[in-house]
Structure formats: C-alpha cells, structure tokens
Amino acid sequence: MENQNPKSPKRTLASKKLEIPLADFILSRQAMMCTPRTVAWYEFNLNKILTWFERQGVDSPGAITSRHVRLLLGEMISKGYSSGLISNVGPLPAARNMRVAMI
Numbered sequence: 001m002e003n004q005n006p007k008s009p010k011r012t013l014a015s016k017k018l019e020i021p022l023a024d025f026i027l028s029r030q031a032m033m034c035t036p037r038t039v040a041w042y043e044f045n046l047n048k049i050l051t052w053f054e055r056q057g058v059d060s061p062g063a064i065t066s067r068h069v070r071l072l073l074g075e076m077i078s079k080g081y082s083s084g085l086i087s088n089v090g091p092l093p094a095a096r097n098m099r100v101a102m103i
Contacts, residue, residue: 017060018050
C-alpha cells in the first residue's frame with residue numbers, strides 16, 4: 001500500500017462485490033453528515049485497503065479473514081504507517097464493519 005494524497009484520482013476496484021459495499025459505506029458516512037473531508041479520507045483509505053485485499057485474492061467482504069487483517073496490519077506497521085491509521089478510529093474497522101454487514 002502506497003501513501004498518496006486523498007486528492008489523487010479515485011481508483012476503481014476490480015471486484016463489484018467489494019465496490020458496492022464501499023459505496024454503501026461511503027453513503028452511510030454522508031448520511032451521518034460527516035464532513036466532505038472525512039468522507040474523502042474514508043474513501044481514499046478504504047480504496048487502498050480493499051485494493052490490497054483484492055491482490056490477496058479476496059473478491060467479497062465475506063472472504064476477508066482474520067489472517068488477511070493480520071497480514072495487512074503487519075504490512076502497514078512494517079511500512080511505518082501511523083498508529084492513527086491502524087487504530088480503532090481508522091478505516092480498517094470500517095472494512096471489518098463492511099464485511100459484517102454483507103454476511
């Protein structure tokens with residue numbers, strides 16, 4: 001996962017089974033009246049995380065396992081990502097919530 005500015009071009013996920021829950025999650029943040037900056041932050045970071053899951057062969061939220069999450073966390077830590085990104089307020093719990101909602 002590379003560090004990029006949230007203002008960079010939006011990525012398209014290969015799997016519609018991941019793209020649809022992402023869109024639903026973003027809509028839920030908008031409905032909660034999150035600021036546009038917060039919504040952009042979620043969208044940017046969740047896109048990176050879900051792209052990483054796709055590279056691991058995950059094609060739907062229900063296919064995300066604890067092992068996938070541990071691998072991702074290990075990679076993020078080894079690359080020096082901030083603790084804020086991988087804390088309970090970061091996008092990883094959001095990805096977990098998307099997975100739970102789709103099961």
